[in-house]
Each structure stands twice: as structure tokens, then as C-alpha cells.
Amino acid sequence: MHFTHFVDYRRHARHFGYYNIEGTLFDGYSYVLYLNGGHPALSLCNTLLNCGAMLVKPWKLLWKFLCRASSRF
16 A cells, blocks of 8 residues: 555545455455546546645645646646
């Protein structure tokens, strides 16, 4: 898990009860790495989550936004 965070992978989805190991269910996760200026598709849910994050952690989200915007030019 630490490697995925180090190279800027982002968690895409959590799959509840995806693995069954010796009768115990474990969750699975899928991660994505956006390359060449790629970014996740915008949706209403993501927009609302980003607005909530902006209220909780305004400086961190603003810094990410500015870095992402500057890398596109």
C-alpha cells in the first residue's frame, strides 16, 4: 500500500467482501495512475466531495489544484 501512495496512485474503488480466504471475507481495492495529464472524470459526487474537502483542508486541496493546473500548460 505504501508504494501506491508514494508514486501518486489514487484509490479508485473499494470492493467489499471481494476476497474469501479460509472462510473470511476481505475487501479489495483498485488503484489508478493517471498519466500524460489524465485526470478522473468529473461527477456530481466527486464535486461535492471536493467541496467538502476544501472546507476541511483548504490549503492542501488548493495546492493540489494549483499544481495540477500548472502541469497542464
